[in-house]
Amino acid sequence: MPILVMKFGGTSVATLDRIRRVAKRVGVEVAKGYDVIVIVSAMSGETNKLVGYVNETSELFDAREYDAIVSSGENVTAGLMALTLQEMDVPARSWQGWQVPVKTTNAHASARIEEIPPANILQKFEEGMKVAVVAGFQGISSEGRITTLGRGGSDTTAVAFAAAFEAERCDIYTDVDGVYTTDPRICEKARKLDKIAFEEMLELASLGAKVLQTRSVELAMRYKVKLRVLSSFEEQSDEAGTLVCDEEDIMESNVVAGVAYSRDEAKMTLVSVADRPGIAAAIFGPLAEAGINVDMIIQNISEDGRTDMTFSCPTDQVARAEKAIEGIKASGELNFSGVDIDQSVAKISIVGIGMRSHAGVASKMFKVLSNEGINIKVITTSEIKVSVLIERKYMELAVQSLHDAFELEKA
């Protein structure tokens, strides 16, 4: 039997009625002849409630206990989904992470899946079980303790199962009906994409389009898992949603696939740093140790042996970043005159694999923004992406202008 992986997020299983609704969707795939692995999240609100308990109990909590506590929401959904399927005469059973087992690293609260031995579940499929309902987001460490994969980790669970079981496809059911050229709440011309390349999705996911956890896309790309994003709240055909796939599977596409944004960015500049080999390591080593997600990095031209070093990070990490920088200064490792912090910037990015073969995409972007009177503060580029930092108040305008200029509303 071909195997299909179907993943349902928290809003898709928020009530017993919704569980029944998505169970019917699973039944449709079983009727088509698939053996199905269903990955479920906790009923929406449950994980937040449990995280709240942990935070209220302990400020610097033991991540091993955090994992043991917050993983329980998925176990409840998995059992309820199995019962619901059984009620519909679909042979099903639930699996908790340790039962599969989903073997992970020991990095509690942000563990990575290392191996999913398929033997146990395959044997049950052979014995006539049609659906394995697996609690997402969790696994077991080499020490036999429960681990979790970080928020949104159930997407990664789903892709990892699809890879381990060589599934025909991995369908991610969520509360949106696919991946859009940009956020429809900001730009009403946003258009749903039928297909998007892994590389593009990866850039969009990491740029703040929160449809899929970044790690799940990386994993899908590495193991060539066909990933489909679709809504659990609508009747679905086989062509619904957005297929995330290899770029060879996309016949014709726009040069730019989408415009992404990230609202809560901050720009920090170390002013007049004494320029010598190793200064980047001296700055970004301690920042990494402090858990700062440094995104863009710009080093200005050196004058008189001194340079400015600029980087961006999420606004809620600014305080921690400042503390780390004070530490660097105090250590005497680095000499600089001061730190400029701008907390009112946003990041806008255009993404598309077509950029590889089309020149002039970046300059067109800059021209569009310039025509709107938007000043660019920082630029970074990759093979398939151009990102800029701009003043946050221009964010919506920038997204809309770029969407128009690259004609993303047209297929």
Add this chain to the structure above:
Amino acid sequence: MPILVMKFGGTSVATLDRIRRVAKRVGVEVAKGYDVIVIVSAMSGETNKLVGYVNETSELFDAREYDAIVSSGENVTAGLMALTLQEMDVPARSWQGWQVPVKTTNAHASARIEEIPPANILQKFEEGMKVAVVAGFQGISSEGRITTLGRGGSDTTAVAFAAAFEAERCDIYTDVDGVYTTDPRICEKARKLDKIAFEEMLELASLGAKVLQTRSVELAMRYKVKLRVLSSFEEQSDEAGTLVCDEEDIMESNVVAGVAYSRDEAKMTLVSVADRPGIAAAIFGPLAEAGINVDMIIQNISEDGRTDMTFSCPTDQVARAEKAIEGIKASGELNFSGVDIDQSVAKISIVGIGMRSHAGVASKMFKVLSNEGINIKVITTSEIKVSVLIERKYMELAVQSLHDAFELEKA
């Protein structure tokens, strides 16, 4: 280090504040030099919520999924308790049933503990852990699936750990401050007992005094675990609560230790049954198969080869019992003229190991009830117990009169 087992029920861990409160109690025992095994229930209300989900999802649910779902409440409390102890600088970690492992039978939803290998937890004690917080009520079957022990099962978990680890004592913290001579809500003269024998507690527990799960008392008796029942809502000394122990440990005691009652009893009589060998088996076999908890059984004197067969069971099982009896009649196995059902009876029992050596206790009980004009419908006796069925409206009166007559208010 001597080992102490402490068990906290659902109301004792109902909120984060209460968890902090009982964690302090655990800290006091650690300070005395104990290695402590804490057994926790789910936060009160949680298990009922999960059972509600199951019942709403499926009428004839798969007990394996039921167990996977309802066991999650205890996992949350265990993690939170471990975090709370860590906050108080007490080295602690949580254990789920399968991690210990608590090995049980495969009888899902009412599994029995078969073995608790102490090696894993003992090793952690040796490494410096002071408290092992164990999720109560749950275990793992030989098939690697999660099992539960039935409602109130955390008491049994606690006693089983005390036996497996040869604990000095097993303290059951609950919302009452001990075992009483009778229910204080019914009889204001009820007195807390300092000590009670296992056999007496067993009779009281099975007779409806819901302080301890019956099975936990059986287990404590078999393994000679010193069991103490005390309140988690009061400051406690070493002598607080009630000690449930071997009768040799009780120097002097009243002939009657307590008066128990069970409100929701029904009396069913099969009228004019053709009397022949095997009729009891023909009746009670099918009733047992239907899951009816038959309690008292009375067979009247046979006349003309026919007899009346009377038994009692909980009122909420009457409908099922009737159906089973119809089945017996339809099968032609048994001939009887009809079924009388009396759903307005209650059971009153006096319990005491002193009865073994004192004659006239039963007749004194009958005289007391007779003096109050209370008619006795059914009588059964054991070595240390006399039980009667009476009209439910006389229940409180009967309890109070017996408490007075046997002077239970006096130590």
